[in-house]
Amino acid sequence: MSRAALPPNVHQKGVPPESCLFEVMDDVLTRAECSAFVTRMTPALRSVSQALAQYHPDGDQRKSRTEYQLAVMENRPFAEALWERLQACDGVLEAILAFAEREGRGMPVGLTPRLRMLRYAGDDRFDAHYDRVVPEEARGCESLITVLVYLNDGGGVDFSGGETLFINALEPLRSDAVAVVPRAGRVVLFEHALYHSGSPLQHQKDPSEEGRGEGGGGQGGMRGRKFVLRTDVLFRMQNRPQRLSPDLRALVLSFVASAKSLAKLATVSKGIRKEVMNPAHWAQTLCYSHAPSSHGEREFLRSVNRSTTLVQLLKQPRFRQVTHLSIPTQLKLGTTTFRSIARVLPQLTYLNTCNARNVKTPALLDLARSMPNLKTVILGEPTIGVDLSSGVCAICNHMKSLERLEILGWFSPEIITDRLLAAIATLPHLRHLKITQGQHSSPRATTERGVTALVSAANMAALETLTIHGVRGVTAAAVEAARVNCARLRHVDLRVLPWS
Numbered sequence: 409m410s411r412a413a414l415p416p417n418v419h420q421k422g423v424p425p426e427s428c429l430f431e432v433m434d435d436v437l438t439r440a441e442c443s444a445f446v447t448r449m450t451p452a453l454r455s456v457s458q459a460l461a462q463y464h465p466d467g468d469q470r471k472s473r474t475e476y477q478l479a480v481m482e483n484r485p486f487a488e489a490l491w492e493r494l495q496a497c498d499g500v501l502e503a504i505l506a507f508a509e510r511e512g513r514g515m516p517v518g519l520t521p522r523l524r525m526l527r528y529a530g531d532d533r534f535d536a537h538y539d540r541v542v543p544e545e546a547r548g549c550e551s552l553i554t555v556l557v558y559l560n561d562g563g564g565v566d567f568s569g570g571e572t573l574f575i576n577a578l579e580p581l582r583s584d585a586v587a588v589v590p591r592a593g594r595v596v597l598f599e600h601a602l603y604h605s606g607s608p609l610q611h612q613k614d615p616s617e618e619g620r621g622e623g624g625g626g627q628g629g630m631r632g633r634k635f636v637l638r639t640d641v642l643f644r645m646q647n648r649p650q651r652l653s654p655d656l657r658a659l660v661l662s663f664v665a666s667a668k669s670l671a672k673l674a675t676v677s678k679g680i681r682k683e684v685m686n687p688a689h690w691a692q693t694l695c696y697s698h699a700p701s702s703h704g705e706r707e708f709l710r711s712v713n714r715s716t717t718l719v720q721l722l723k724q725p726r727f728r729q730v731t732h733l734s735i736p737t738q739l740k741l742g743t744t745t746f747r748s749i750a751r752v753l754p755q756l757t758y759l760n761t762c763n764a765r766n767v768k769t770p771a772l773l774d775l776a777r778s779m780p781n782l783k784t785v786i787l788g789e790p791t792i793g794v795d796l797s798s799g800v801c802a803i804c805n806h807m808k809s810l811e812r813l814e815i816l817g818w819f820s821p822e823i824i825t826d827r828l829l830a831a832i833a834t835l836p837h838l839r840h841l842k843i844t845q846g847q848h849s850s851p852r853a854t855t856e857r858g859v860t861a862l863v864s865a866a867n868m869a870a871l872e873t874l875t876i877h878g879v880r881g882v883t884a885a886a887v888e889a890a891r892v893n894c895a896r897l898r899h900v901d902l903r904v905l906p907w908s
């Protein structure tokens with residue numbers, strides 16, 4: 409993905425170029441997909457020759473000529489798949505959300521399934537214009553963002569010229585226009601209000617300069633022609649505005665990451681918000697909020713309160729790529745829940761059980777045995793008074809790949825004993841350890857001796873961050889031991905109590 413500097417006055421309403429939504433992504437479709445699309449759509453092509461009256465910032469209504477061939481096809485599965493791929497591109501969803509925020513809009517709904525393929529040949533062109541907001545009354549949506557997917561190659565390969573130009577509307581002839589060169593699978597995504605054109609093809613005198621001779625584009629091939637697919641990103645109509653609060657952004661990120669039915673369940677717990685904000689991560693992240701914020705989510709979370717329902721759900725193909733899982737708020741863990749999850753999501757690397765109820769020893773034993781390859785485990789808030797130390801010890805004995813272990817807000821401080829720290833010290837790859845305790849804890853069982861033994865263990869050389877709250881009698885010596893033994897350590901937080 410790249411972001412060229414747009415010229416001034418490119419936006420219809422004066423939004424500065426650096427704030428405009430304009431993203432270019434490569435390889436969103438494969439070449440084979442592009443060719444298949446062209447082959448399928450070509451028979452439906454018909455001529456479009458329009459004189460469009462366009463609003464002009466200088467106050468005129470100017471005529472703008474448009475000539476190309478157009479084929480239209482309704483294809484919802486394709487639109488949904490394309491939408492998922494676009495969101496998986498680095499930074500794109502964030503850019504769309506920033507746009508939505510600026511425009512006071514809610515979350516994007518998806519792509520319009522009415523796909524249009526444009527074919528330019530000869531002198532065809534699409535003169536400078538702003539794209540139109542098209543209502544989709546039936547769904548209460550309207551388009552605000554243009555998506556162009558090039559289906560073959562410009563730059564002299566299949567054709568020359570034909571760039572999409574983003575133009576200074578006050579001085580259209582200046583040479584500061586930004587040109588996006590067509591390339592099969594490349595996408596340019598931009599808000600409708602940017603002034604742009606599809607420039608004419610350039611014709612070479614010598615046909616041998618036309619580059620690749622055959623394009624596999626069905627009727628007539630791709631040579632000397634530009635093929636582009638057009639669709640739009642839809643938003644709810646403005647009469648139901650839904651401003652995105654900054655807090656909601658993380659939620660929305662995973663919300664829109666999913667298909668419609670999934671949208672109701674995929675929300676984000678605050679603790680892992682940062683990971684979810686990282687687009688490379690969120691595409692593979694499935695999380696649940698412990699504070700469901702809308703009626704739909706609450707309803708959904710209520711309906712996944714049985715682990716069998718969750719497992720059934722996770723069997724759906726769309727979850728195949730999920731590597732991060734946070735257990736839903738209401739879920740009661742059975743003694744075989746993790747075994748079942750491991751069977752359907754063998755690629756899982758991250759598990760957060762913070763929000764689950766009833767995390768008892770049998771559940772932890774099940775977790776330790778069935779998910780030995782996890783890299784991150786986050787445990788928290790078990791039933792008050794339950795001693796989970798044998799479960800946590802089992803986790804340390806079985807899950808030798810662990811790089812991050814967090815045990816959060818435990819009410820029973822006795823659980824975090826020196827013996828437990830000794831078990832943790834056997835993890836060969838641990839980089840991040842965090843143990844915090846709730847307000848009702850009284851630190852007794854973790855001592856400076858236990859902490860010093862932990863940080864002095866040979867295995868702990870990889871430790872980068874260490875947080876233990878509820879350590880009794882901690883002195884500078886423990887911190888010094890950590891400094892000496894853990895060469896990579898960059899964060900140490902040892903306290904008697906969280907607020908001390």
Ligand SMILES: O=C(O)CCC(=O)C(=O)O
Nearest residue numbers: 534571572605606636638
């Ligand atoms: O073909 C192009 O490069 C531009 C197409 C366009 O502007 C449109 O479809 O609205």
Ligand SMILES: [Fe+2]
Nearest residue numbers: 537538539604
């Ligand atoms: Fe356009």
